[in-house]
Amino acid sequence: MSALLEARQLSVCHGQLEAVRGVSLSLSAGEVVAVIGANGAGKSTLLRALAGLHMPSAGSVHLDGKDITHLGPEKRVAAGIVLVPEGRRLFASLNLEENLLAGTYRARPGAWDMGRVFELFPWMRERRGQPASQLSGGEQQAVAISRALLANPRVLLLDEPSLGLSPLALRRIYSVLPELVSSGLGILLVEQDVRQALRVADRLQCLLEGRQTLEGKPAELEVEQIEAAYFGIVQARRGA
Amino acid sequence: MTFVNAVVQGLLLGGLFALFACGLSLMFGVMEVINLAHGDVAVAAVYLALSLIAVTHIPAIWVFVLVVPVFVVGGYFGQRFFVQRSLDSGPVTTLLVTFGLSVVLENVLLEVYSANSQSLNIGSLVSDSVQVSSQISLPYLSMIFLGTAVVALSIVHLFLTRTATGRMVRAVADDREAAQMVGADYRHLFGVAAAMASGTVALAGLALGMYTSVTPSSGPSYLLYGFAAVVIGGLGSLWGTLIGGMTLGLATTVGSLVDPDFGSMLPYLVFLAVLAVRPRGLFPKKALI
Numbered sequence: 125m126s127a128l129l130e131a132r133q134l135s136v137c138h139g140q141l142e143a144v145r146g147v148s149l150s151l152s153a154g155e156v157v158a159v160i161g162a163n164g165a166g167k168s169t170l171l172r173a174l175a176g177l178h179m180p181s182a183g184s185v186h187l188d189g190k191d192i193t194h195l196g197p198e199k200r201v202a203a204g205i206v207l208v209p210e211g212r213r214l215f216a217s218l219n220l221e222e223n224l225l226a227g228t229y230r231a232r233p234g235a236w237d238m239g240r241v242f243e244l245f246p247w248m249r250e251r252r253g254q255p256a257s258q259l260s261g262g263e264q265q266a267v268a269i270s271r272a273l274l275a276n277p278r279v280l281l282l283d284e285p286s287l288g289l290s291p292l293a294l295r296r297i298y299s300v301l302p303e304l305v306s307s308g309l310g311i312l313l314v315e316q317d318v319r320q321a322l323r324v325a326d327r328l329q330c331l332l333e334g335r336q337t338l339e340g341k342p343a344e345l346e347v348e349q350i351e352a353a354y355f356g357i358v359q360a361r362r363g364a
Numbered sequence: 365m366t367f368v369n370a371v372v373q374g375l376l377l378g379g380l381f382a383l384f385a386c387g388l389s390l391m392f393g394v395m396e397v398i399n400l401a402h403g404d405v406a407v408a409a410v411y412l413a414l415s416l417i418a419v420t421h422i423p424a425i426w427v428f429v430l431v432v433p434v435f436v437v438g439g440y441f442g443q444r445f446f447v448q449r450s451l452d453s454g455p456v457t458t459l460l461v462t463f464g465l466s467v468v469l470e471n472v473l474l475e476v477y478s479a480n481s482q483s484l485n486i487g488s489l490v491s492d493s494v495q496v497s498s499q500i501s502l503p504y505l506s507m508i509f510l511g512t513a514v515v516a517l518s519i520v521h522l523f524l525t526r527t528a529t530g531r532m533v534r535a536v537a538d539d540r541e542a543a544q545m546v547g548a549d550y551r552h553l554f555g556v557a558a559a560m561a562s563g564t565v566a567l568a569g570l571a572l573g574m575y576t577s578v579t580p581s582s583g584p585s586y587l588l589y590g591f592a593a594v595v596i597g598g599l600g601s602l603w604g605t606l607i608g609g610m611t612l613g614l615a616t617t618v619g620s621l622v623d624p625d626f627g628s629m630l631p632y633l634v635f636l637a638v639l640a641v642r643p644r645g646l647f648p649k650k651a652l653i
């Protein structure tokens with residue numbers, strides 16, 4: 125199966141710091157790949173680079189085998205790569221509906237429209253006039269995801285969707301993932317909550333200090349293996 | 365009763381101030397550019413109008429039909445080619461570039477049109493008025509200005525709230541990067557905002573050219589008034605700017621009741637008072653509209 129989105133030996137620098145170091149990954153249509161790792165492992169930077177918000181210092185990004193390494197972020201949206209950023213980043217002075225409509229600004233043709241979003245999250249219909257800043261964290265996350273879906277992406281990049289959410293809100297957000305995947309969307313998920321990531325991911329990739337330390341299917345990985353890759357305690361454990 | 369008259373005149377005049385200042389507010393609200401050439405753009409509109417009238421013999425009151433589109437288009441490309449390039453190299457650069465633009469505009473106008481003061485001749489309309497009561501008279505021109513300001517600001521408002529592009533202009537003002545994440549080319553949207561700013565200030569410039577006379581170097585003094593209106597209203601807030609403009613208009617006419625000189629001083633006293641009490645303006649809302 126050929127990959128929908130592929131990163132080859134991608135490195136990204138923040139000034140002096142090399143936040144992502146030679147990471148490769150691939151994502152197919154209808155697949156969920158989770159990138160896990162501790163704080164500062166370079167997960168968000170990797171996602172932002174795939175969305176075109178950081179230019180890589182080395183390596184390349186491909187969509188359908190086509191090199192898009194130097195494509196700007198707004199052009200990547202048109203090509204079908206949409207990021208749901210960390211912290212939601214809704215437009216604070218726009219109301220809920222206007223935030224959703226912003227998602228349609230450069231939308232590709234596809235199945236997602238306002239009606240379908242209101243079907244998925246019925247509460248949005250009544251509260252569409254409310255300023256985005258008055259919504260709860262979970263509601264904002266739902267709006268952020270809907271805003272991204274309205275662009276009819278082929279690849280959805282989800283950056284820490286669970287951050288700051290109550291367990292209930294978290295479950296609600298994650299409950300929509302299967303439906304999205306079944307429609308052929310490829311989802312790249314960055315998550316600090318490893319248990320959550322293991323539950324939904326088809327494949328798992330672990331980053332440690334910008335480097336890839338583990339890759340595999342959740343079912344085939346031992347907990348110790350993941351722990352070691354996550355915390356980088358391989359040597360310590362062997363020494364003990 | 366003269367006081368009531370002064371208030372009415374002040375409100376009429378305030379619309380013009382607001383129209384003049386709203387472009388400053390837009391530029392700052394959307395892309396955090398303080399356009400030091402704003403006043404000169406208004407003056408340039410007057411001179412362009414003079415040339416167009418000489419060629420086409422269009423009545424001066426209708427010349428905006430030709431001038432405003434030129435400035436809308438000019439604003440877009442001016443942003444894309446000058447302001448955006450300076451924005452890309454840091455926020456201080458935009459101050460230098462717009463200051464440079466101001467100097468260049470003034471000198472080009474001086475070279476082409478000489479330093480004589482000129483105005484747009486609208487015949488008797490400049491002094492005609494409706495006598496409402498023995499004390500209150502409403503000059504046609506002021507009413508036209510207020511009407512124009514309300515219509516122009518309403519168009520800007522409708523554009524920003526009802527169209528997809530306008531909505532994205534507000535979105536980009538909120539969070540430029542998040543706007544990119546939904547596929548917006550922020551440079552294009554900055555250009556759109558600059559087009560609106562340039563179009564409205566050109567309209568205000570034409571009104572000034574009918575109301576009074578201008579010279580190539582009058583731009584900066586108008587810019588000061590614009591700044592005062594914008595700061596009183598709250599930087600970057602469009603409706604705040606309208607209130608700011610009204611406040612300035614009122615201060616001018618009410619101050620003139622006491623003494624004509626006080627009429628030009630009171631607006632700045634109000635400006636200082638607002639700065640002292642509410643340094644972020646009367647409506648420090650972090651939103652464009």
